[in-house]
Amino acid sequence: MRKFFPFFAVLIVFSMLLAACGGSAPTEAAPAAGGEEAAPATQSGSTLQTVMDRGKVICGVNKAVPGFGFLQEDGSYAGFDIDFCKALAAAIFGDPEGRVEYRPLTAKERFTALQTGEIDVLIRNTTWTLTRDTELGANFVATTFYDGQGFIVRKDSGITKLEDLDGATICVGAGTTTELNLADVFAARGISYTPLVFEGADEATGAYEEGRCDSYTTDKSGLVARRVVMADPEAHVILDETISKEPLGPVVRHGDDQWFDIVQWTVYATFTAEEFGITSANVDEIKATTENPSIKKLLGLEGDMGQKLGLSNDWAYNIIKYVGNYAEIYDRNLGPDQPTYIPRGLNSLYTDGGLLYAPPVR
Amino acid sequence: MQGTVPESQEKIPFWRNExxxxxxxxxxxxAGVLFxxxxxxxNMQRxxxxxxxxxxxxxxQxxxxFDIGESLIEYSRSDTYLRAYLVGVLNTIRVAVLGIIFATILGVIVGVARLSNNWLVNKLAAGYIEILRNIPLLVLLIFWYTGFFLKLPDVKEAINVGGTYLSRRGIAFPWPLPTETYATYRWVLWLGVALAVALGYALYRQGKKTGRMPLYGLWSLLLFLVVAGIGIVVLQxxxxxxxxxxxxxxxxxxxxTFSPEFMALLSGLVIYTSAFIAEVVRAGIQSVSKGQVEAARALGLNGFQTLRLVVFPQALRVIVPPMTSQYxxxxxxxxxxxxxxxxxIVHVYGTIINQSGRAVEMTMIMMATYLTFSLSTSAFMNWYNQKIKLVER
Structure with a gap:
């Protein structure tokens, strides 16, 4: 009988601990707990507050696609998506150095990581679709890269168009829109194929390079990037055909409007900066000399744009200063000097015939 | 015991009543656990x-x-998530059942070899067990997949061994397709089963009567195979x-065709698990005391009879419970x-949660599935264990 009480005591302590843990999550929503109905309003601000308290943004990224999100040999991350993580940290904290924590995620893990709050924002070449926007508890913020799905094949295979792939084995990443497009388009065109589905891009392209599959399919940007790290890039060609629309962009958790706005305007700030010709090199000079009211608003010299977002007024200045405008981010990762060069095409400003169009900062 | 206090004494207050x-x-x-x-x-629901x-x-529904590369049942992209999941379940069952069969065979062989008096055989078996038991399974799987099955020649240069093609697209072997006479042949097979059961029973009865139990299982199997063989020759x-x-x-x-993925998974699982099964088998055989073998030999049983009638039935009692956990x-x-x-299962589950966003529900379903597998395996093994258990007097 005596033996029993220590156990009992431990159990009570344990359940109290659990109760405390269980209690801490809802307390974020609780302060304004006039009623549970008010939850969405009270909940907003919580992500920003969490990030501020932590001193870091936790960003879900890719580590296997050079040019977009790639874990380099020295252990640091680089890429187009990575730079948007940095831009977000710059908007919140100023200098983004050491302010971003990267979480490499597979395509399959990413939405669960976002739903559960493991990451604050998902910037991992993720395609915006209706189902994902509605059913995954996620909100797509903006499109940072307009992409489309393509196929890579071995040069000596003689494949030049989709129909040549009849009967082929095709490698694809698990839980991607490309997996679904592949099924849709091939069924619609009556082309038979065997899918071979892998967790990560490394495994999928590895199997493709080994000759396990005849083709590997993903977004064209991804194909360009993966081709660079193949043993012999020259032995592979990307088919001209594009079978889908793949607008890629950052994703936030459903139900936190303030955080949504912050991420969205971080993206738009980079567009706007390019539009005004403000770069990381000339931002200080422009800030000192400009008379343009729109630029003044953007750089926080006029109005209280930053405060409206819950940030400091020099939020956009910090983004441009520490990370750069959209063109700088693009050229640094996907520009003509890079091995992962992708012509800007649709990803140009609307003034240059592209699709990038930011609402006015005012 | 304080519970049996005579009534005459003062009633114990409940806070002191044990x-x-x-x-x-x-x-x-x-209440605490439920709470x-x-x-x-x-919390999760909120x-x-x-x-x-x-x-x-x-x-x-x-x-x-999405498409799935390998399936035992008809499946296309227009089927439901439920059916897609079922495809995954059947793929798991396929590899688990074949894996259990092959791992048992290989494990028993290695386990017996481990007890061999032949120095070389003994040490080879010991080396096999020690190396494979101590390599993580994931490493073994990746080795088999990228190091062996994907290193086979390309399809165009596939190795042809007696009609079986080996290439990095898998192992393709001849497979019988049923003809029109197949329906008749099925009846022949049933007849074979019936005859085999009858023969086995007759031999068993005779063995009981005379005290000299023949190998009735073996004879039954042989009869069935003969009937099936004649059927194949006659009916085509x-x-x-x-x-x-x-x-x-x-x-x-x-x-x-067995895909390289399937082959790599099966080989990895079989080889890894067989090392553990070998140890289980060895322990089981060694648990039978030497005196039992000596007594059997003294009674005039030969080596095989000793193994079959004395050692094995006793070893099995020790082997079955740990074998269940290996399975x-x-x-x-x-x-x-x-x-x-x-x-x-896990592969399809991953795709489903990613495409539908139903992580919690799918995880519940997956847990229930594995639990069902495990409980039914152990229910079967417990039943078997009960059957072979020593009848105590």
Whole structure:
């Protein structure tokens, strides 16, 4: 009988601990707990507050696609998506150095990581679709890269168009829109194929390079990037055909409007900066000399744009200063000097015939 | 015992009554456990409500719209998530059942070899066990997949061994296809089963009567095989479908193909688990005391009879319970398939949660599935254990 009480005591302590843990999550929503109905309003601000308290943004990224999100040999991350993580940290904290924590995620893990709050924002070449926007508890913020799905094949295979792939084995990443497009388009065109589905891009392209599959399919940007790290890039060609629309962009958790706005305007700030010709090199000079009211608003010299977002007024200045405008981010990762060069095409400003169009900062 | 206090004595107040206290303690613990579970569940539910994702299983009826490479049943992109999941379940069962059979055979051989008096055989078996037991299964799987099956020649230069093609697209071997006489042949097979059972029973009865038990199982099997063989020769119920290389195209056509993913998973699981089974078998055989063998020999039983009638029945009692956990391990370890792209339960589950966003529901379903596998395996093994258990007097 005596033996029993220590156990009992431990159990009570344990359940109290659990109760405390269980209690801490809802307390974020609780302060304004006039009623549970008010939850969405009270909940907003919580992500920003969490990030501020932590001193870091936790960003879900890719580590296997050079040019977009790639874990380099020295252990640091680089890429187009990575730079948007940095831009977000710059908007919140100023200098983004050491302010971003990267979480490499597979395509399959990413939405669960976002739903559960493991990451604050998902910037991992993720395609915006209706189902994902509605059913995954996620909100797509903006499109940072307009992409489309393509196929890579071995040069000596003689494949030049989709129909040549009849009967082929095709490698694809698990839980991607490309997996679904592949099924849709091939069924619609009556082309038979065997899918071979892998967790990560490394495994999928590895199997493709080994000759396990005849083709590997993903977004064209991804194909360009993966081709660079193949043993012999020259032995592979990307088919001209594009079978889908793949607008890629950052994703936030459903139900936190303030955080949504912050991420969205971080993206738009980079567009706007390019539009005004403000770069990381000339931002200080422009800030000192400009008379343009729109630029003044953007750089926080006029109005209280930053405060409206819950940030400091020099939020956009910090983004441009520490990370750069959209063109700088693009050229640094996907520009003509890079091995992962992708012509800007649709990803140009609307003034240059592209699709990038930011609402006015005012 | 304080419970049996004479009535004449003063009644013990309930806070000092051990019996009552026990009940209160039990109840409190139960309430505490239930409360913790409720807390966890309520917390999850509240968080999901906040994300606008209340728990619901309706999504299982939605069109899955993705393809799966290997399937034992008809499946296309227009089928439901439920059917897609079923494909994964069947793929897991396929690899688990074959894995258990082969791992047992290999494990018994290695386990017996481990006890051999031949120095070389003994040490080889010991080396096999020690090396394979100590390599993580995932490493073994990746080795088999990228180091062996993907290093086989390209389809165009496939190795042809007696009609079986080996290439990095898998192993294609001849496979019988049923002809029109197949329906008749099925009846012949049933007849074979009936005859075999009858023969086995007759031999068993005779053995009981005379005290000299023949190998009735072996004779029954033999009879069945003879009937089945005659049936094949006379009726020609199958036509062999031979695999061949197409002039144009990507994969070998015809016959049956086991994909490299399946082969790598099966080989990895079988080899890894067989090392453990070998140890179980060795321990079982060694648990039978030497005196038993000596007594059997003294009674005039030969080596094989000693093994079959004395050692094995006793060893089996020791072997079966740990063997059950090896079988359970093999089934659960098959979930590592996800690393090499074999569409098992976990693989399909991953795709489904990503496409439907129903992580909580799918995880519940997956847990229930594995639990069902494990419980039915152990139920069967417990039944078997009960059957072979020493009848105590």
């Amino acid at each position: 019996h009552t206290l026990q009940w209160i303690a039990q109840f409190t613990v139960l 913790v579970f409720w807390l966890l569940y309520a 968080q999901l409500e906040m994300l606008n994702l209340p728990i619901s299983f309706k999504f299982l 939605i069109n899955a719209s 119920p199958y036509v062999m479908d031979y695999p061949h290389l197409p002039d144009k195209g990507f994969n070998i056509i015809g016959g049956k 359970l391990n093999l089934t659960k370890n098959s979930s590592l398939a996800v690393a090499i792209g074999y569409p098992d």
